[in-house]
Amino acid sequence: MAASRQTIALAAVGSMGKFVCEDLLADDRFNVVVISRGRDEWFTSRNVPIHVSDYSHDSVLSILNETNATTLLSFLNLNDERYITIHKAFLSACIASQSCKRLMPSEYCGNIEAHPARPRFYGTTREPFRQILKTEADGVEWTLIENGWFMDYFLPKEKSYMRPVPDEFPINLDxxxxxxxxxxxxxxxxxxxxxxGRAIVALCADTKGWEPVTYVCGQWGTYNEVIKTMESFYNRPIPKTYTPPDEIRDYVAANLDNDQVYAVQAVMCDEWSIDGATEVPKETTLRQREKYFANCKFSTLEEVLGMAKGVRGVV
Incomplete structure (x- = not known):
């Protein structure tokens, strides 16, 4: 490995992490290693080193020290207490590491400063770990990446690594x-x-210093507005139904004890949406865009639909 390159460690890589991995591999400033519970042909076919781990402190620390990683990016998407347990191990491994003093926990939410407990299952997993970071990071720089909804859910499934979430996202393309x-x-x-993903790579290269929360956004708006965009682009009306806010809130209130059931979590995402908590703060987002992401493009939905039209593969 080239001594001048940073080594970025990616843990629990899923759909989102593949975008980050691709852009890191294409950037000669970085080497990439993956920390995973098992081996995946997607990485081996790209010659990405895989280090099998149980995500414990000792295991992760050993990998960070062996690879001289400088940054640990987590893509762990769990909505129960395991999220906290494993991220605490990631943090303690970074604290004890010889070289890895930057950590990005798995987030990808909305305006967490105004709505820290939305969706509610983030309030019982991400929010407690956010508080741990504020008091126990001990020399480890960290930031939380927040982007609202992924725009990929407007696209056919073959156009993105992101898996469709038809029970959570209002538009069902099928x-x-x-x-x-x-x-x-x-x-x-x-x-x-x-x-x-490209914003994350820009932050990996950044030397200005991270802020505790980093917001990115391609488009602000409402679902009524973007449905009109979809109808216009495809020249095809979309049949619509509306779920009243009170119906959503009543369902969530009646099922708080069942918050690990997927159907309940899906309605908690509805609540997240109707609370306006998916909207990242525009002033902060644009300020950070100028500070960190001057060379990054953030596309509108209409631009993304145009890029994807007639193109097979990943947008």
Missing amino acids: DWTARVRGTGDEPQSWTLAREV
Whole structure:
């Protein structure tokens, strides 16, 4: 490995992490290693070193020291207490590491400063770890990446690594329908996953110093507005139904004890949406865009639909 390159360690890489991995591999400033519970042909076919781990402190620390990693990026998507346990191990490994003094926990939420407990299952997993970071990071620099909804959910599944979430996202491309949460006029944010990944790579190279929360966004708006964009682009009306806000709130209130059931989590995402908590703060986002992401492109939905039209593969 070239001594002049930073080594970036990616842990629990899923859909989002593949975008980051691709952009890191294409950037001669970085080497990439993956920390995983098992081996995956996607990485081996790209000659990415895989270090099998149980995500414990000792295991992760050994890998960080062996590879001389400088930054640990987590893509661990768990919505129970394991999220906290494993991220505490990641943090303690960075603290004890000889070289790895930067950590990006797995987040990808909305305006967490105004709505720290939305969606609610983030309030019981991400929010407690956010508080741990504030008091126990001990020399480890960290930031939380927040982007609102992934814009990829507007695209056919073959166009992105992101897996469709038809029970959570209002637009269902398979049956060409929209189940709008609330009035459809609640403020939202959307960002293309690949462009979130490029922002992460820019932060890996940054020397200005990270802020505790980093916001990125491709488009602000409402679901009523973007449904019109979809209808215009495809020249095809989308049948719509609307779920009243009170129905969403009543369902969540009645099922708080079942918050690990996927169907309940999906409605908690509805609540996240109708609360306007997916909308990242525009002033902060644009300030950080100028500070960190001057060379990054953030696309609108119409631009993304145009890029994807007639193109096979990943946007």
